[in-house]
Amino acid sequence: MSKSARQLLLGAAGVMLASSALAQDANSIRAAVLWNPIATGASIEYERSIHKNVSIGVGYTSLSYDYTDDPYREEGDVKGFAVTGRYYFSGDGFKGLYAGASVGRYKSDWEWRQPGSAPAAGSGSTNLWNYGGTVGYKYFFARNFYVDGFAIVGTWAGGSTDNTGTKETELGAYVGVGVGLGVTF
Numbered sequence: 001m002s003k004s005a006r007q008l009l010l011g012a013a014g015v016m017l018a019s020s021a022l023a024q025d026a027n028s029i030r031a032a033v034l035w036n037p038i039a040t041g042a043s044i045e046y047e048r049s050i051h052k053n054v055s056i057g058v059g060y061t062s063l064s065y066d067y068t069d070d071p072y073r074e075e076g077d078v079k080g081f082a083v084t085g086r087y088y089f090s091g092d093g094f095k096g097l098y099a100g101a102s103v104g105r106y107k108s109d110w111e112w113r114q115p116g117s118a119p120a121a122g123s124g125s126t127n128l129w130n131y132g133g134t135v136g137y138k139y140f141f142a143r144n145f146y147v148d149g150f151a152i153v154g155t156w157a158g159g160s161t162d163n164t165g166t167k168e169t170e171l172g173a174y175v176g177v178g179v180g181l182g183v184t185f
Contacts, residue, residue, distance in 0.1 A: 025184040028055075028094050030148055032180025039065035039176070045084070052091050057084040061106075072114045080106025082130060094146070094184055100134040106156070119164065126170060128158025138182070148180040 028047040034040065041063030049055045063078040082104025090096035108126040132154025140146045155173045 025049075025093060025144065028057075028182050028184045030180045030182030032148065032150075032178045034061070034063065034152070034176055034178040036174060036176035038067050039063045039078075039174075041078070043178070043180075045180075047084070047086070047094070049093055052093065053088050055084075055086045055088070055094065057086070058082070059084060059102075059104075061104075071116060072112065074110050074112040076108050076110030078106050078108040080104050080130070082132075084134075086134070094138055094182075095140060097137050098135070100136075102130070102132045102134065102154075104130040104132075106130055106158075108160075112162075122163045124160055124162030124166075126158050126160035128156045128170070130154055130156045132174075144184045146182050146184070148178075148182055150178050150180075152176045152178065 026049040028045075028049075030045045030047070032043050032045070034043060041061060043059050043061040045057055045059035047055045047057035059082050061078070061080060061082065065074075065076055065078065067074045082102045084100055084102040086098045086100035088094065088096060088098045106128050108128065109123070110125070111121070111123045113121045132152055134150050134152050136148055136150030138146045138148045153173075153175045155171070157169075157171045159167065159169055161167050
């Protein structure tokens with residue numbers, strides 16, 4: 001690594017450390033589990049307070065789903081990233097009731113079966129955009145540690161291709177609930 005690249009990295013690290021020291025408890029990391037009637041999963045999220053009521057963040061989510069509409073059955077995995085924004089009603093950082101929005105990019109890989117059809121099974125993938133909203137409450141049980149209960153609602157749109165070469169445009173909606181543990185620093 002060149003000397004100028006090292007100096008740039010050290011300077012950026014110094015700015016981040018100084019920023020963290022000046023804005024104590026302005027960062028949060030949360031790990032959560034998610035559930036709805038056909039999917040379960042987990043997420044990890046970084047959130048940064050940019051005002052006493054407002055935060056921005058980025059998160060990674062991984063879900064597994066099992067959808068059945070007899071005789072059709074589809075099982076799949078969804079993974080992706082989203083950016084978030086939240087408004088905290090308490091005006092006291094990450095505490096209490098909040099409402100938020102997110103936009104993300106996800107990929108789903110799936111397998112399907114439908115006895116009696118031709119073909120009777122297959123697989124494919126979907127690339128999609130997700131737009132959603134969240135309402136939640138963060139309860140601090142220690143100075144820097146919290147439990148976060150939340151509800152999510154949203155929609156997604158994308159295109160899919162299966163192993164037969166069939167291409168489709170897809171649109172869907174979802175609701176779910178989640179609970180997470182987090183830390184501020």
